Amino acid sequence: MDIVVPVKMVPDLVEELEVNAEGTDLDRSVMKLRINEFDEHAVEEALGLKGRHGARVTVLAVDTGDVDETLFTCLAKGADRAVKITGDFQNGVSSHTMAAVLAKVIAGMPHDLILAGVQAADDRDGQVGVLLGATMGLPHVSVVTGVEPAGDKAVSVRQEYAGGLVAELEVDLPAVLGIQAARQAPRYAPVSKVRQIMKTAKLEAIAAPAVDAGAGSTVRRLAKPEVAGRAEFIEGSPEEVAERLYAILTERGLVK
Amino acid sequence: MSDLVTPAREVFRNFPAALISLFYGLSTLAMAVALWGLWQRGRKYWRGRPADRWHALGRRLLRAGAAVGSHTTLARRNVGVGLAHAGIFWGFVALFVGTIIIMIDYDVVRLVNPQWRFWKGAFYRWYSLILDLLGLAFLGGLGLMMCRRWIQRPPALDYTRPDREPGAYSRSAYTTDDRLFLWLLFWIAVTGYLVEGMRIAADRPAFETWSPVGWQIADLFDALGVTPAVNRLHLWFWWLHALLALGFIAYLPYSKAIHMVLDGVNLAFKDDLAGKRLPAVPEAAAVPGYQTLADLTWKDLLDLDACTKCGRCHVACPARAAGAPLSPRDLILELREHAEHGLGGRTWLRERQVRPAGPAMTGAVIRAETLWACTTCRACMDACPVGIEHVPLIVQMRRRLVADGDLDAGLQGTLEKLQRYGNSFGQSDRNRARWTQGLNFKIKDARKEPVEYLWFVGDYAAYDPALQGLTRGVARAFHRAGLDFGILYEGERNSGNDVRRAGEEGLFQLLAEKNVEALARARFNAIVTTDPHSYNTLRFEYPELGAAYRVRHYTEVLLDLMRSGHLPLERRLGGVATYHDPCYLSRYAEVMDAPREMLVTLGLRLVEMRRNRQNSFCCGAGGGRIWMGDTRVAGVPTAAEQRIAEALESPGIRSFVVACPKDVTMYRAAVKTGGFEGRIEVKEIVELLGEALAPHPALSISPSGPLRGAGGGRENTGGGVAGR
Numbered sequence: 001m002d003i004v005v006p007v008k009m010v011p012d013l014v015e016e017l018e019v020n021a022e023g024t025d026l027d028r029s030v031m032k033l034r035i036n037e038f039d040e041h042a043v044e045e046a047l048g049l050k051g052r053h054g055a056r057v058t059v060l061a062v063d064t065g066d067v068d069e070t071l072f073t074c075l076a077k078g079a080d081r082a083v084k085i086t087g088d089f090q091n092g093v094s095s096h097t098m099a100a101v102l103a104k105v106i107a108g109m110p111h112d113l114i115l116a117g118v119q120a121a122d123d124r125d126g127q128v129g130v131l132l133g134a135t136m137g138l139p140h141v142s143v144v145t146g147v148e149p150a151g152d153k154a155v156s157v158r159q160e161y162a163g164g165l166v167a168e169l170e171v172d173l174p175a176v177l178g179i180q181a182a183r184q185a186p187r188y189a190p191v192s193k194v195r196q197i198m199k200t201a202k203l204e205a206i207a208a209p210a211v212d213a214g215a216g217s218t219v220r221r222l223a224k225p226e227v228a229g230r231a232e233f234i235e236g237s238p239e240e241v242a243e244r245l246y247a248i249l250t251e252r253g254l255v256k
Numbered sequence: 257m258s259d260l261v262t263p264a265r266e267v268f269r270n271f272p273a274a275l276i277s278l279f280y281g282l283s284t285l286a287m288a289v290a291l292w293g294l295w296q297r298g299r300k301y302w303r304g305r306p307a308d309r310w311h312a313l314g315r316r317l318l319r320a321g322a323a324v325g326s327h328t329t330l331a332r333r334n335v336g337v338g339l340a341h342a343g344i345f346w347g348f349v350a351l352f353v354g355t356i357i358i359m360i361d362y363d364v365v366r367l368v369n370p371q372w373r374f375w376k377g378a379f380y381r382w383y384s385l386i387l388d389l390l391g392l393a394f395l396g397g398l399g400l401m402m403c404r405r406w407i408q409r410p411p412a413l414d415y416t417r418p419d420r421e422p423g424a425y426s427r428s429a430y431t432t433d434d435r436l437f438l439w440l441l442f443w444i445a446v447t448g449y450l451v452e453g454m455r456i457a458a459d460r461p462a463f464e465t466w467s468p469v470g471w472q473i474a475d476l477f478d479a480l481g482v483t484p485a486v487n488r489l490h491l492w493f494w495w496l497h498a499l500l501a502l503g504f505i506a507y508l509p510y511s512k513a514i515h516m517v518l519d520g521v522n523l524a525f526k527d528d529l530a531g532k533r534l535p536a537v538p539e540a541a542a543v544p545g546y547q548t549l550a551d552l553t554w555k556d557l558l559d560l561d562a563c564t565k566c567g568r569c570h571v572a573c574p575a576r577a578a579g580a581p582l583s584p585r586d587l588i589l590e591l592r593e594h595a596e597h598g599l600g601g602r603t604w605l606r607e608r609q610v611r612p613a614g615p616a617m618t619g620a621v622i623r624a625e626t627l628w629a630c631t632t633c634r635a636c637m638d639a640c641p642v643g644i645e646h647v648p649l650i651v652q653m654r655r656r657l658v659a660d661g662d663l664d665a666g667l668q669g670t671l672e673k674l675q676r677y678g679n680s681f682g683q684s685d686r687n688r689a690r691w692t693q694g695l696n697f698k699i700k701d702a703r704k705e706p707v708e709y710l711w712f713v714g715d716y717a718a719y720d721p722a723l724q725g726l727t728r729g730v731a732r733a734f735h736r737a738g739l740d741f742g743i744l745y746e747g748e749r750n751s752g753n754d755v756r757r758a759g760e761e762g763l764f765q766l767l768a769e770k771n772v773e774a775l776a777r778a779r780f781n782a783i784v785t786t787d788p789h790s791y792n793t794l795r796f797e798y799p800e801l802g803a804a805y806r807v808r809h810y811t812e813v814l815l816d817l818m819r820s821g822h823l824p825l826e827r828r829l830g831g832v833a834t835y836h837d838p839c840y841l842s843r844y845a846e847v848m849d850a851p852r853e854m855l856v857t858l859g860l861r862l863v864e865m866r867r868n869r870q871n872s873f874c875c876g877a878g879g880g881r882i883w884m885g886d887t888r889v890a891g892v893p894t895a896a897e898q899r900i901a902e903a904l905e906s907p908g909i910r911s912f913v914v915a916c917p918k919d920v921t922m923y924r925a926a927v928k929t930g931g932f933e934g935r936i937e938v939k940e941i942v943e944l945l946g947e948a949l950a951p952h953p954a955l956s957i958s959p960s961g962p963l964r965g966a967g968g969g970r971e972n973t974g975g976g977v978a979g980r
Contacts, residue, residue, distance in 0.1 A: 014682060
């Protein structure tokens with residue numbers, strides 16, 4: 001089975017974020033990027049499948065900056081192939097363009113299963129998997145928390161719903177899945193292994209094919225949240241604290 | 257017996273020639289059996305990977321010889337055991353050398369030229385006296401050890417394993433070996449004396465008064481009127497003695513008696529910096545660390561066989577004390593069993609256990625949870641009288657667990673943060689010096705201007721909001737004393753000490769490289785650290801990476817400043833305090849006096865805990881443990897809680913003083929979780945310094961507070977230091 005995992009770089013929230021002068025995007029010049037957490041789970045799910053059933057795992061990343069280390073880390077964790085899609089992406093890339101580029105690139109490589117993170121922390125629109133499925137004409141399931149082969153031509157997937165409900169679906173291959181969580185926490189990549197891979201392995205680079213997908217949506221204004229509201233620290237004995245809490249809750253009609 | 261005018265004795269008295277031949281035959285057999293066993297063991301060590309322990313061989317041998325001869329490592333903190341063992345040791349040496357002397361005189365010199373025989377006359381007299389008296393020391397020592405093992409039964413000699421279910425193994429064979437060993441030696445000595453007494457009783461040569469014990473036994477035979485009867489038994493007893501002794505020789509390499517051969521050797525090849533400076537991973541290694549027996553060095557294999565099961569590490573280990581499935585003793589013994597199984601050189605009486613199939617050692621024979629329980633506090637290595645190096649072995653196996661991704665989620669998360677941000681708090685490296693914002697002076701940037709002291713602050717001191725106040729306290733004290741110091745600001749990374757000990761060697765190298773680079777760019781005379789863990793790696797490990805600097809702990813620097821009058825105290829503090837030695841400051845860095853002197857200079861009365869200085873008890877944070885999930889074992893106090901309780905054993909102690917950022921975190925938590933609130937307060941030494949430097953006396957710890965009132969009466973009835 002050939003599994004393709006497209007991963008995306010998102011801003012590292014540990015660093016302070018700045019809005020650009022136009023007020024339409026983050027200031028990318030001072031931003032550090034890291035792999036989208038859901039994509040990390042998609043990679044883990046692919047590697048888990050490889051470990052249990054054997055597979056060839058290819059990790060793809062559109063080069064929005066800082067992707068090399070992420071791709072090397074994926075190789076160190078056990079991915080077979082890491083491909084960087086190069087182009088003019090330094091100012092980020094919309095889901096529509098991302099999906100269009102990925103669709104063309106993936107179409108040119110063997111793919112039975114495409115695992116994408118269900119959404120990314122920067123736009124939260126969860127569209128890449130859906131668009132990929134639509135563009136490539138493949139079945140798509142989102143919010144997936146586990147994948148197992150079901151015969152040669154299908155996979156059985158677990159899809160999570162609100163309230164702890166889980167659906168089990170069978171999907172024909174090839175298919176696109178939006179991964180919510182791998183069945184186990186993403187594995188650790190020891191530094192020595194990553195460094196060794198950096199010395200011995202090479203990342204493949206594919207120039208991004210020309211696409212005209214549009215942005216889908218545009219940001220009109222981006223601003224830091226305004227400071228609002230205030231906190232009250234309740235001090236005193238447990239009885240006093242409880243009394244005050246009760247007073248607040250009844251005041252707001254939360255307790256009758 | 258007119259031919260024996262000069263003092264001497266006949267070697268084979270009343271022996272028919274056939275019996276003499278039988279004796280030589282049996283001796284040869286016993287020695288052959290022993291040599292076979294020694295060969296088997298030697299071959300096992302030969303198969304080990306190389307270890308560089310051959311440099312300064314002369315000094316090593318001298319040091320080991322001195323340690324064995326004087327019993328310094330054995331008698332340390334165990335004077336009684338040391339004396340008893342010294343009796344056995346020197347008694348055995350005397351009796352063994354005595355036997356060799358007879359062999360040389362009778363079996364060599366006599367055959368070459370009988371005129372040259374020397375085992376007679378004055379030599380014989382002194383020989384008799386020394387052997388007779390040291391034989392008593394031998395028996396006395398054995399008696400004490402028997403009482404200790406079978407009557408006193410200290411916890412160290414309890415073979416129960418914390419890392420296996422009670423029914424999963426049986427160590428009755430170990431107990432049998434102990435009995436066999438002690439009783440064999442005992443009966444060899446007793447039969448020796450009886451044979452001597454019988455020989456003397458037969459014809460009472462006057463010079464045999466130089467054998468006082470034998471003479472007394474002969475007197476006893478006379479008094480009992482059994483002399484004629486025992487004369488007939490002499491030959492039988494001679495043979496009994498000989499068979500026991502030959503049996504012992506044959507038994508030696510297949511039993512715990514092998515420690516007589518191996519332990520001096522093991523001490524000689526001991527690494528002085530074992531644990532302090534961990535072995536690097538060889539460039540050629542495909543995967544780091546130890547996975548199977550084939551990965552062990554010959555010194556590792558020797559370590560395994562050197563263990564006498566004395567249990568000192570077992571009782572010193574904080575992980576075991578806190579109920580974790582780790583005992584350094586059982587780790588070593590389990591590996592020994594595994595190595596004997598796989599590489600031969602076997603002990604005769606072994607543990608009975610269903611052994612895991614396959615060659616996997618790490619994670620199978622030694623379970624992952626056992627390896628992760630270690631705090632790398634080095635208490636085991638410090639306690640071990642025979643130089644076994646537990647901590648490097650554990651780290652080598654952890655390296656493999658890390659390579660296999662078999663690690664705790666909390667630890668993995670922290671390592672990922674360290675990879676990405678260079679600190680264990682997962683904060684931006686740009687915020688590393690944010691703690692300085694509360695100061696009303698600017699700390700020099702050592703990357704930009706030269707300083708005398710480069711202060712390596714460390715993650716906890718720099719990032720933990722609960723500790724930043726203390727860090728500023730150190731800065732203020734340095735500043736007030738006019739110390740020329742600076743920091744690396746964003747250039748500092750986690751030193752990697754505990755990363756390395758958690759088994760993430762690659763990450764250690766990465767962090768260390770960045771620090772080495774930053775240090776190379778700065779200009780300074782010496783490094784001062786807040787964190788004893790950083791101290792260790794900077795001092796002992798960084799030199800191998802090209803960064804050899806003088807390293808000092810801030811308590812050393814502050815004490816210097818106090819002594820030289822640069823830190824005049826506003827007031828002297830009162831009250832009783834105890835000082836907890838951080839593992840990495842006492843056992844690793846061997847800085848123990850500076851903090852104590854500081855406390856005394858500050859005016860505090862210092863009361864030592866039962867375990868102090870290098871015998872200190874770990875807080876449980878080291879070796880990456882502080883990054884792992886909550887590891888409390890239900891119903892067992894944590895190591896830190898046990899330590900606070902230990903401090904409270906001594907009456908009047910209200911301040912528990914520490915000199916390590918991690919200790920503040922660990923012990924403040926332990927005071928809360930252990931229910932000690934209101935009875936004792938955890939103080940960082942720099943807080944106390946700050947109080948003594950402050951002009952307002954209101955900040956002092958008052959000598960008569962509610963603490964004394966509440967705790968005094970109860971504590972005064974307690975045992976205190978001397979009671980234990």
